[in-house]
Amino acid sequence: MELLYIYLNNYRGVFKEQQFNFSSELRFKYNKASRELRVERNDQYLPQFFQIGNERDPEHGKIVNVTGIIGKNGAGKTTILEYIKENFVDEVERRLDKAIIIMRNEKGRGIIFVHSDLRIEKGNFYNFDFEEPYYYDEYADKMLQLFTSIISDTTVVFYSNIFDARQEFEWDGMRNISTNYLVKQYKSGIKEKDQDFSISETELYRLEEIRKQLHFIYSTRNELQDLPFKLPDHVIVTMRSTRFDIQAVDSKNKRKKDNSNFNYIIRHLVNSHPEQNWTDKVKKHFWVSLLDTFFQELQEMNLELVLDETVLNYAFNEEDSLYKKLTLVLQTMIQGIKNNKYSYDSLWHWFDCIKQLLDFFEVHITKDTVSPVDYSFVIPLNGSENESESPLKKLLDLHAEVARFTPFLDFNWGDLSSGEKAFLSCYARFYALADNQQIASNMHLERNVLILIDEGELYLHPEWQKSFLYNLIRYLPSIYTNRNIQIILTSNSPIIASDLPKANLIFIDKGESGCRVIDGLQETKQTFAANIHTLFADAFFIRTGLIGEFANQVLLSLINTINETPSPELIERRVELESLIGQIGEPILRTKISSMLKNKIQDYVDNTQVNRQLVEMIRKMQIEIEELKRGRGNDFN
Known part of the structure; x- marks a missing residue:
């Protein structure tokens, strides 16, 4: 479903009787006094204007259209995106404001939703393959259900790198990858799992973003040859503490033993082996964190453990290495799991990944890689020309397999600037929504994707801003395969305006009477491929000269x-x-x-x-x- 047009009668007191054309092919104009809707075809419209690169690939996504909303601070650019977020998602208690909404399905058929107080009594829209308008009231359940069914094949994705403590939500039919939402969402996920509360929201957000960026880098390594900056040489690996309490079951009487929870047993086993040096101490801390995660995952899967006293006695009494003892104890636990939900093979694969992580820490935590001041170690970002042999890639994959519910490793970059982090963060967040990154199929994006970007070029140097839209148009279809993609983005910058034809831009100005849509620039009529300095000189962007x-x-x-x-x-x-x-x-x-x-x-x-x-x-x-x-x-x- 492609969004073509919105008329807002009075939205939040910001936009009064304002109309927004999102189609570059058709231009709509509603006259409230005469109740007439007129449609005109753009003679300069070019089909498939945004199809570049691998458009012939049948699985490659398709950019249907791109619209830029340009305006000064406070002009209402973000407000338009908020209206779309609130009204174009599958939310049960939706309340449609007084508006006219025009969309078009994949078959090219136009659909018009009109609030009953506005009415459309005449117009030429029938000549453009539009159906009879559907009328609705704010709480008209039947019409809202129809509206919901029409947009059910569309996922709204909202991206913003702005952090201003604005309240953000994620409803059904929407994926919110804005900074404001993710900062809260990451923390709430920790609380639900009863993990360590001491970590701050912003620090947790930072660590989770780096983890996404690393997955993005290794999953799209062949496509990252033209990165505009050099990546750091290494990554710092740290561990995250968890807290929980799991009671064990006695294999003889099947009763919970209050003094024999596995967490205590494993910690006691580890502590019974004194470390010889600082490297051993760091290694043991990572082992304990891994085993904590093992128990947490068991709890998430509702699996019952059976305690084998013989194995535990052997572990505490024999002189084997700590690694061998931990491996034996874990193997015994897996064999004793009572499970009706998970297959034996999947559980053994999971255990094998845990064992590989134990091996990984044994090999890669050395005196040359550990930090002398804290429990961390470094690992090369590009440790091997063969991607499958890269130690960091292996660690990321094993961590993803072992900690499906409870991440326990954190990764920190070396030196990266704010602009470099913003670049990686943008691409990594969009990549995290790709089909191959979703655990469950019901998390996949719908056939049509409406992407809302609020000042996406923020933090970027003007040279990078010049390629921002071009890179998105190339990148998004490559990860959102078999999708129709519509992009609506906001910006303050004439650089974005120079990448889009006039018909693909909505200019918003703010005056004494409120925010309003204006008909293009005041002095420069064409925008596409226009000189950026010429656009800057237009009175729409700067009224008081071109110096500070x-x-x-x-x-x-x-x-x-x-x-x-x-x-x-x-x-x-x-x-x-x-x-x-x-x-x-x-x-x-x-x-x-x-x-x-x-x-x-x-x-x-x-x-x-x-x-x-x-x-x-x-x-x-x-x-x-x-x-x-x-x-x-x-x-x-």
Whole structure:
């Protein structure tokens, strides 16, 4: 289902009688007074305009359309996305505001939903293969069910890297991968599993994001040759503590033994083997964390354990290595699991992965890799040219197999900038929704995907902003196979506007009467492939010139100083003022202000020179007069 048009009568008091065209092929215009809906075809519309790269691949996703919502801060860009999130998901208690919503299904048939207070009594929309409008009230259950059935084949995905503590939700039919939502969601998942509460929401969010980024990097390694930055050489591995309490069952009387919970037994077994050095101590801590996770997973799967006292006695009394004892105890536990839900083969595969993790820690936690100050070790990001042999890839895969419900390892990057992290985070979050990353098939995206992106270019350098949309158009169809993808994104930047034709842009301005949709830029009519500097100069983006306000105020003060300061004082401050003028980057402006200063000083200098010449002439004349007077006096004598 493709979204074509929305008319909002009054949404949150922000948009009043405003209409939004999301289709680049058709342009809709509703007249509330005459109750008429007109449709016009865009003569410059190009089918498959956004199909690039592997569009011939039958499994490759298809970009149906891209719409950019451009506006200043506070103009209401995010508000439009919030309306779509609230009304285009499968939520039981949905309340549709007074609006007109126009969509088109995969067969090309147009569907119009109209609030009964608005009405459509005439128009030419029938000529464009649209059905008779469906009318609804706010709480019209029957019509809401019809609306729900129509959008049921569409998943709404919301992405934003903004963290401003805005309340975010995820309803049925929607996947929320915004920072605001994930920060809360990661923490709530920990609380539900009764894990360690001491970790902060932001720290947990950071660690989970890195884990997603690593999976993204290794799963799409062949497609990452053109990353705009170099990845770190290594990753730091740490462990996350868990807390729970599982009671064991005595194999003889099948009673819970209060003093024999497995958690206590394993910890006691580990502690009974004193470490020889710091490396052994770090290794033991990772083993304990792994075994904690083992018990937590058993609890999540509701499996009953049977305690074999003989094996435990052997583990505590014999002199074998700790690794062999742990392996024997775990193997005995697996054999004794009473299970009616999980197959024997799947449980043994799970146990084999746990055993491989024990081996992994034994091999890779060494004196050369452990940290001297905390319980962590480093592992190379690119440890092998063969992806399957990469130690980090193996660790990620084993961790995913072992800790399906309870992640217990955390990964930290070396040095990455905010922009580099934002780049990875964006791609990793979208990749996490791909079919091959979902545990259950009911988590797969629907046939149609409506992607909402709120200022996705945030944190990116302008050079990366230039390729932001292009990279998305290439990347999303490659991971969302067999999907129809519609993208609606917001931005403050003319860089995004230069990547989209005018028909694919919605410009929003904010005035005294509220937020409103305007008809394109005020001075530049075409946007696609337009010069970014030309777009910046348009009054829609910047009304007060193309320099920063601080610089603007400094220049105004400089000009006032030149105009109002007496010339003698300007001459005294000439070196200071000329130094400031020399720092002005705009050559025409620099030359003009420099001329102002020179002209005023020169006029004063010239006037002073003339005055000096006059004084000198007067002085000479006075001398001559005196000489004449003395000469006449001598003549009389």
